[in-house]
Amino acid sequence: MNVSDRELRVKPINNGTVIDHIESGQALNVLKILGIGSHSKTVVSLLMNVPSGAMGAKDVVKVEGRELDPEEVDTIALISPRATINIIRNYEVAEKFRVGMPRKVVGIIKCGNPNCISNSNEPVSSKFMVESADPVLLRCSYCEFVLDKNIADNLL
Amino acid sequence: MIFGRRHIISTKDFSREEIDFILDRAERLEPYARKGGLDLLKDKVVATLFFEPSTRTRLSFDTAIKRLGGDTIGFDSAESTSVVKGETLSDTIRIIESYADAIVIRHPREGAARMASEVSSVPVINAGDGAGHHPTQTLLDLYTMRKECRKPLGDLNVAIVGDLRYGRTVHSLAYALSLYGASLSLVSPEPLRMPESIINYLRKHGVTLVETPRIEDALGQADVLYMTRIQKERFPDPSEYLRVAGSYRITPDTLESVGNDMIIMHPLPRVNEIDPGVDSTRHARYFQQAFYGVPIRMAVLSLVMGKEI
Numbered sequence: 001m002n003v004s005d006r007e008l009r010v011k012p013i014n015n016g017t018v019i020d021h022i023e024s025g026q027a028l029n030v031l032k033i034l035g036i037g038s039h040s041k042t043v044v045s046l047l048m049n050v051p052s053g054a055m056g057a058k059d060v061v062k063v064e065g066r067e068l069d070p071e072e073v074d075t076i077a078l079i080s081p082r083a084t085i086n087i088i089r090n091y092e093v094a095e096k097f098r099v100g101m102p103r104k105v106v107g108i109i110k111c112g113n114p115n116c117i118s119n120s121n122e123p124v125s126s127k128f129m130v131e132s133a134d135p136v137l138l139r140c141s142y143c144e145f146v147l148d149k150n151i152a153d154n155l156l
Numbered sequence: 157m158i159f160g161r162r163h164i165i166s167t168k169d170f171s172r173e174e175i176d177f178i179l180d181r182a183e184r185l186e187p188y189a190r191k192g193g194l195d196l197l198k199d200k201v202v203a204t205l206f207f208e209p210s211t212r213t214r215l216s217f218d219t220a221i222k223r224l225g226g227d228t229i230g231f232d233s234a235e236s237t238s239v240v241k242g243e244t245l246s247d248t249i250r251i252i253e254s255y256a257d258a259i260v261i262r263h264p265r266e267g268a269a270r271m272a273s274e275v276s277s278v279p280v281i282n283a284g285d286g287a288g289h290h291p292t293q294t295l296l297d298l299y300t301m302r303k304e305c306r307k308p309l310g311d312l313n314v315a316i317v318g319d320l321r322y323g324r325t326v327h328s329l330a331y332a333l334s335l336y337g338a339s340l341s342l343v344s345p346e347p348l349r350m351p352e353s354i355i356n357y358l359r360k361h362g363v364t365l366v367e368t369p370r371i372e373d374a375l376g377q378a379d380v381l382y383m384t385r386i387q388k389e390r391f392p393d394p395s396e397y398l399r400v401a402g403s404y405r406i407t408p409d410t411l412e413s414v415g416n417d418m419i420i421m422h423p424l425p426r427v428n429e430i431d432p433g434v435d436s437t438r439h440a441r442y443f444q445q446a447f448y449g450v451p452i453r454m455a456v457l458s459l460v461m462g463k464e465i
Contacts, residue, residue, distance in 0.1 A: 117267040142267025
């Protein structure tokens with residue numbers, strides 16, 4: 001890796017959040033969870049399949065000018081339980097922590113039961129209780145459908 | 157025990173003590189379920205919102221309300237309501253809660269009653285949500301077993317037969333029986349097995365459990381034979397229904413090897429899974445079971461409206 005490559009990948013941000021150690025291939029889903037889409041004005045850097053000693057390969061997302069709230073961050077644990085969060089202020093790492101599994105997940109994941117009331121035209125957000133963190137097991141608060149695989153595929 | 161203004165959505169929301177409390181109250185109300193004479197719900201209006209067809213549940217709720225001296229409003233099919241104009245269930249509930257002191261709801265979508273309870277300021281009673289829960293049916297099932305069997309609920313061996321995949325009554329019943337420690341035999345064709353999540357729950361809660369496709373494997377030791385209809389309307393694929401329809405049929409001949417005290421229950425309606433010849437045997441309890449819906453629903457209604465007897 002030459003210097004310019006290195007600079008390109010890890011160029012520091014002034015203020016914002018760096019989400020590191022994302023499971024390889026999940027960076028786009030992390031953006032989905034954070035509500036960052038094509039309409040978003042946020043400056044975002046995305047690194048995919050970066051070589052990592054501990055993980056083999058990992059993704060990294062840098063969100064400039066925005067500190068993520070803990071609930072938002074914890075939802076990332078559903079698809080990337082080893083992710084770490086670095087809050088950056090004035091180019092310094094002000095806080096560093098790992099994502100933690102949330103107790104409930106609201107409005108982010110679609111229930112896998114097509115007949116669930118949350119999949120109808122009702123003005124209601126999907127709601128899941130986290131029953132188990134490892135392996136991840138979510139239970140719909142409305143119909144009790146259990147979601148335990150392909151969670152990333154059910155992101156709204 | 158305080159039930160006032162509480163929603164009744166799933167039997168899983170209740171402890172064994174709370175269920176026993178409801179069954180005890182039903183026992184005290186049973187004489188009035190036959191002839192009325194109470195005015196616990198005088199000046200109270202209960203809305204019965206049936207977005208899906210029902211005979212026994214709707215009429216037994218109606219009867220329970222009237223036996224308690226209350227009035228009812230509501231409908232028995234979504235076609236006659238603003239649903240056909242595109243009104244959401246949330247809006248319907250917000251409107252009805254200003255007319256009624258409690259809402260009884262049956263809806264084809266799972267989770268509908270739970271969602272209604274989040275919107276409503278008056279108690280919501282789930283009268284069946286799709287393939288989800290039907291708690292008052294479970295309560296009357298438990299009440300029937302308590303009244304009609306010679307053993308305590310915890311000592312019973314209950315064989316549940318038929319559509320265990322789509323049948324909401326058997327899902328709720330299995331959860332509730334797990335609270336008492338009853339043994340279960342789950343008899344179904346392979347495509348209609350009890351959902352894995354419920355099996356896991358039962359195992360986790362220490363329930364002695366046998367799964368079999370052969371009713372003969374369960375009949376000998378059963379204290380209760382709980383028959384269910386294989387529900388054509390729940391099958392996404394009609395050919396799948398035809399493959400399993402008529403898998404189980406109880407006739408007087410089938411009952412030759414069963415114990416004298418074994419009782420047969422069925423949430424009704426039956427199609428052909430119980431031969432009418434069984435009706436006159438000592439084992440039949442399904443019509444009695446249907447009647448017990450009235451005292452159970454009287455108990456639930458009076459409790460959620462905070463009425464003492």
